[in-house]
Structure formats: structure tokens, C-alpha cells
Amino acid sequence: MDKKTETIRILIADDHPIFRDGLRKLLEAEAGFQVVGEAGDGGEALRLSGQLKPDILLLDLSMPRVPGLEALRDLSKAAPLTRTIVLAAVVERAQALEALQLGARGVILKEAATSLLLKSIRAVMAGQYWVGNSSISDLVMTLRELKSVPEEESRKKSFGLTPRELDIVAAIVGGYTNKDISEKFRISEQTVKHHLTNIFDKLGVSNRLELALFAVNHRLVEDD
């Protein structure tokens, strides 16, 4: 932090330029916040953290090449004084737990209100932890609570897929065509293709058959 002006220096790491742009504008509109850099993947986040030494790193969990959790593992060496708040569209207990165990100071959903994000940044800068909608006074208890889930549930990973994306994966596994899926969920075929592109990217698969095999092998779509 810049002691003279008490400005909080922030690095944004997210693979979506539009999201980074929007977040940058929101943060820079806030007095006392300065965005010092942007990274498009975990590797760049590590490099820029070491170079710029930001106070706060806002780190997206789902990024290509070097995902958020992987970057978090190396961050304590690259930038020991930087405090990381993990951002995610969807985050499971196991991921939140792992992020905190790897040194993250906060975990917040991307859908959270801007005011919550700003509060989380200030809380983390004040030495607190932040999970979801509130600051954490007892990290040990929070970690225990996060750990105490049925093993079956923690094993069922969503690989960062949203609920809608999981619905679409289930439909693919069921043999639905894009047209079937668009009718089933009342969305356009173009939207179905857009979802599939995101799903393919997140899972690292290259076509429907590989997606279906992946989903079955990892039990992504089984009925609870």
C-alpha cells in the first residue's frame, strides 16, 4: 500500500478482457483503489505479482494454461506480501477450502454485489479473511466447517462448470442434439453453441464424444 495516499494497489487476473475492463472501472471509481495491472492467465498473474508487488491480487479460479489454484500455490514465493482474493463464477466447498489452505485471504463469487467486493478488499487489507458474504474472524473454525462435508459430495466436482453448463453436459451425455437442447431449455441454438464452447474450454475437451466420455468418467452428470 502506498502509505502517503493509503491507496490500495490491485492486480486483476481473469481470462475475460471484458470482465477485467468492467472490474477495473469499478475499482478505479472507488477512492483509495488503484489498478496497477491486469493478467490473462495464472502464469501472467504470477509474473506481474512478482514485478508489481500489488497489495491485492483478484484471482479468477478458472483460467487457461495456469488455473487460479495452481498460481496460488506459487504465489507465496513470487509475491509474499500480496494478499489474494479468489474470484469465481461457481466455487465448491472443496475449492474454497483449497484456496484458503493455499494462502488465499478471501473467496468471493463473481455474482456478488460490487459493494461486497469492495468490503472484502478492505477487510483483507485490515488483516481479516473473507468468505462468501462476510469477513471471517475464526479461520480455523471456517476451515473445519468447509471440511465437514460428505466425502461423496466433495468428490463430485463440477470442474468450474455453471449449473446451466452442467445441464447441457447432461443433455449431451443423453444424446441430445443442439436443436434438442435449445428446445429443452428454451434458448437459441447459438446460445447452446456458446455454452458448448465454454464447456469445451473449461474441460479441455475437443468434441462432443470426448465431452460425453469425460462427463461419464468423472461422474459429472449423475442423478443425486
Added chain:
Amino acid sequence: MRQDLRPEIVKASEQADEGRNSGRAERFPVHTPLRYRLSGDIDWREGRTENISCTGVLFRAEEMLAIDTAIEMQFDLAAEVEEGGGAMVICSGQIVRTLLPPASDAAPAMAAHIHEYRLVRGSAEFDA
């Protein structure tokens, strides 16, 4: 009668316009019954998969086929999805590798490259 592959078949070797080509295809350890027949044949034969990728299938069957034999294959994706079982995969390809069994009483294995495939709703059934 032969079941023709409808227009929405996908060439497995092409990069899907939806996804990226990320190198060698991952092999999934799927053990499921498989039906196969030589291209042009009417009767199906039975086998069992050892592993499946988006570009090929390794399966065991009683009779070993020669390399380059063109075949059609069908197998179910064993999955408990909301509205019934998983899709049936219908594909065509050719034998690219054969493996003699480790013991005389075991079935030989064959690797087939998938040229084209489609996923259809419902389980595999014998064609009329």
C-alpha cells in the same frame, strides 16, 4: 438393414468448430458392451471395450480382424442421467492395431480408429 449415418455425423478427426484440438486424445477406461460389424455386413458381433477416446476404441472380441478392416460400432454411454440412460454412440472406422491375448483363453484386443460418430438418444439395439 444397414443403419445409415444421418447428416449430423461428426468427423472425429476434424477439430470440432466448438472446441480446440489439444493434442493426443485422452483415453477413458470405459468397460462396456460393444456391437460391431464389418462395413457392408448385416449381422452384428459382440465385444467389450477396454478404453475409448474421441478418436478410437480398444476392444476385445472373440475373433480378431485384420488391420485396415472397415467396421461400424455401437456402444452405450453408461450414465445415470435425468431422463434415462446415456446416449448410444454409433461410429464407423477401421482397425488400426491388433493385440494377441496374454493367455490362450483370453479374447484378442483390437484398436479401431473412429472416422465418424454420432450420439443418439436411447440404448443400442440390433437393427432389423
